Amino acid sequence: MGALDWIVVGGYFFVMVAIGVWSRGRIKNVIDYFTAGGKMPWWLSGISHHMSGYSAVMFVAFAGEAYRLGLTVYIWWALTIGVGIGVGSWLFAARWNRLRAKYDVASPLEYLARRYNVPSQQVMAWAGSVLKVVDIASKWAAVAVLLQGFAGIPVTVGIIIIGGVTMIYSVIGGLWADALTDFGQFIIQALAGIVMFGAVINYFGGISWLWEIWGQLPPDHSRPLNGPYTLTFFMALFVIKTLEYNGGMWNLAQRYMAAPSGSLARRSAALSSVLWLVWPLVLFFPMWAAPLIVPGLDKADDAYVAMGEAMLPAGMIGLVLAGFFSHTMAMVSSDANVISAVITRDMLPRIWKGAARFSEKAKLQAARITTFVFIGVSMLIAITSGGQGFVLKVVVDLTAATVGPIAIPLILGLLPWFKRSGSLAATTSVLVGLAVWAGLYIAQNTGGDISKGLLVSAPVLVSLVVYVGIGLIRPERSADRDALVDSLNSDDGDAVPEKGKPDALSPA
Numbered sequence: 342m343g344a345l346d347w348i349v350v351g352g353y354f355f356v357m358v359a360i361g362v363w364s365r366g367r368i369k370n371v372i373d374y375f376t377a378g379g380k381m382p383w384w385l386s387g388i389s390h391h392m393s394g395y396s397a398v399m400f401v402a403f404a405g406e407a408y409r410l411g412l413t414v415y416i417w418w419a420l421t422i423g424v425g426i427g428v429g430s431w432l433f434a435a436r437w438n439r440l441r442a443k444y445d446v447a448s449p450l451e452y453l454a455r456r457y458n459v460p461s462q463q464v465m466a467w468a469g470s471v472l473k474v475v476d477i478a479s480k481w482a483a484v485a486v487l488l489q490g491f492a493g494i495p496v497t498v499g500i501i502i503i504g505g506v507t508m509i510y511s512v513i514g515g516l517w518a519d520a521l522t523d524f525g526q527f528i529i530q531a532l533a534g535i536v537m538f539g540a541v542i543n544y545f546g547g548i549s550w551l552w553e554i555w556g557q558l559p560p561d562h563s564r565p566l567n568g569p570y571t572l573t574f575f576m577a578l579f580v581i582k583t584l585e586y587n588g589g590m591w592n593l594a595q596r597y598m599a600a601p602s603g604s605l606a607r608r609s610a611a612l613s614s615v616l617w618l619v620w621p622l623v624l625f626f627p628m629w630a631a632p633l634i635v636p637g638l639d640k641a642d643d644a645y646v647a648m649g650e651a652m653l654p655a656g657m658i659g660l661v662l663a664g665f666f667s668h669t670m671a672m673v674s675s676d677a678n679v680i681s682a683v684i685t686r687d688m689l690p691r692i693w694k695g696a697a698r699f700s701e702k703a704k705l706q707a708a709r710i711t712t713f714v715f716i717g718v719s720m721l722i723a724i725t726s727g728g729q730g731f732v733l734k735v736v737v738d739l740t741a742a743t744v745g746p747i748a749i750p751l752i753l754g755l756l757p758w759f760k761r762s763g764s765l766a767a768t769t770s771v772l773v774g775l776a777v778w779a780g781l782y783i784a785q786n787t788g789g790d791i792s793k794g795l796l797v798s799a800p801v802l803v804s805l806v807v808y809v810g811i812g813l814i815r816p817e818r819s820a821d822r823d824a825l826v827d828s829l830n831s832d833d834g835d836a837v838p839e840k841g842k843p844d845a846l847s848p849a
Contacts, residue, residue: 346659353529353663354506357522357670361510364518371704374515375447375682376598379438381520383605387612389523390596392530393675394422394586394617399624401483405641407628410570411562415625417570421579422586423617429587430610435603436755436829437594442602443828448682449594449751455825456754457764459691464768466687468775469591469747473680474719477673481723484669490646497724503669504720511674512712516599519674526670529663534623540652541627544634554630562629569793577798581745584801588755589748591683592675603832673716681711745801746774749808757826759809763817766808774804 368374381389406414440446450469453462485499494502510518542548555563566575581589587610588594596613600606627648635647685707689696699707750767753759778800785791 349659350663356525357506358509360521360525361512361514361518364510364514364521367517368515368705370701371682371685371708372445372447373517374705374708375678375686376441376595377516377520379441379599379601381517381596381599381601383600383609384612385520385524386596386600386606387609388527388616389520389675390426390593390609390613391616391620392523392527393519393592393596393672394590394613399621400645401486401642404625404628404645405643406568407625408631408638408641408644410567411558411629412565413567413570415621416565417575417578419617419621419625421575421582423614425579425583426586426610426617427614428583430607430614433587433752433755434597434606434610435832437588437597438600438603438606439829439832441598442832446598448686449588449591449598449679450683450687452825453751453754453767454687456822457750457767461750461764461767462687463691464771465747465751466683468743468771470680470683470688472743472747473591473676474715475722477676477716477719478722480669480673481720485723486642490643500720500723504673504716504723507670507673507677508713508716511677511716512709515708516595516675516678519678520596520599522670522674531620533663534620536653537627537648538623541630541634544652545630550630551626554633557633558629559632562632571792571794573792573798574794577794577801580805581748581797581801584748584752585744588752589744592672592679595675595679595682673719677712677715680715681708684711684715743775743778743800746771746778746804749774749801749804753808755826755829757830759812760818760823760826761816762808762812763822765815765817766811769811770804770808773807774800777803 367377372378403414403418437449440452444452446452450462450466453465481500481504482496484503485494485496488494488499488503489496510522514521542550544550545554561567566572586593588597596609597606600609628644631644631648635644635651638644638647685696685704689707689711696707749770750762753762754767778796781789781791781796781799785796
């Protein structure tokens with residue numbers, strides 16, 4: 342990297358911090374900090390939803406898979422997400438928004454205390470929070486690997502630089518800062534992606550390379566499913582990603598909650614769905630062509646770095662690197678915000694009764710402290726891990742396999758079709774699903790013949806069967822719970838308060 346590249350990267354960091362400082366003036370209370378007070382334009386909510394869904398892992402682990410195996414990474418990753426969000430735009434997006442509008446919900450887990458009970462809520466809160474810390478650590482490791490490849494900066498220093506900038510604007514500006522930086526990062530990402538795409542067009546001498554390269558690549562690179570990514574893996578990941586990107590990944594539920602109404606939240610989801618179906622094609626085509634441009638790489642994870650160094654002029658490498666940063670910083674800042682919401686709204690008051698008596702100023706201060714601590718802990722984990730193998734192992738083996746069991750009662754609890762499933766079904770489905778994953782994971786790492794498809798699919802399928810099955814065998818319906826779920830069917834009507842409680846979502 343030359344001086345011009347560093348100027349581009351430095352300017353990017355400065356703008357991100359400036360947005361955080363500006364956003365601070367829009368934050369008056371914790372509702373503003375966590376859900377933007379329901380005042381976020383639908384198009385900004387949709388772009389933020391899209392940007393918060395993936396990170397620099399795509400340019401390390403997934404780019405490496407595209408280099409090794411070709412088309413399949415788009416099919417099992419981007420396609421499942423895009424279609425899953427499209428499904429969720431009709432089923433889930435508006436319901437999340439109505440929780441905020443009718444019940445002043447600021448955390449995606451806040452409604453669970455009433456929908457099930459407090460113990461069920463706490464099981465999901467603790468399990469999901471631990472998972473999030475490890476997941477975000479993998480994102481720091483991924484972007485630091487890229488920075489090391491482009492600029493020779495040690496992984497530890499890279500994590501400190503990128504994490505420090507993210508920490509500043511996330512702690513100061515809350516969800517408004519997250520969404521506005523997401524938009525800025527979306528623009529930078531678009532420029533970076535188009536620059537790389539254009540460089541590859543120029544290398545091959547025309548747009549015809551889009552269809553001509555497949556005859557020059559190994560035959561299996563054009564297969565929709567290739568290598569360890571089987572039909573079972575694809576179908577399981579579709580279920581997981583539909584749950585994950587419609588609220589199972591808690592920060593994405595926040596984007597729906599931040600829109601002005603349920604109908605506009607649905608529109609923001611549709612925008613995110615379209616972006617997921619189209620934009621990854623621009624990002625992946627250069628990686629599908631990479632074996633013809635930089636053949637014989639010892640480490641496939643280095644493919645995007647090698648492409649950038651081979652094809653981009655001075656200044657453009659800095660722009661592409663800023664694009665890498667944008668992915669990770671978008672996801673981490675939004676995850677930090679939602680984890681802060683879960684801890685301060687759902688967990689802390691159960692651990693320390695004094696937290697329930699905080700003033701609005703104290704609640705906002707607690708939210709900022711929690712955001713700071715979450716980002717700091719995830720950075721420490723990333724620094725101690727420090728390997729490229731850590732990235733793909735965490736993202737696929739851990740996150741994809743365990744997020745499903747945690748998400749099933751959270752997401753399906755919003756729908757009227759699952760009213761029979763109560764607290765026993767919710768808690769048991771989470772614990773059994775995680776236990777299945779742990780058993781398979783241990784077996785896989787002790788010599789057992791456990792495929793990637795089985796590791797990913799079994800936990801979510803078992804969890805789903807348990808959740809529905811217990812609901813059928815031992816239903817836990819009540820008029821109050823039914824009224825809560827029914828109130829989410831439309832934007833019209835008032836919230837249904839619990840008897841004797843001023844707060845509609847306060848548990849008995």
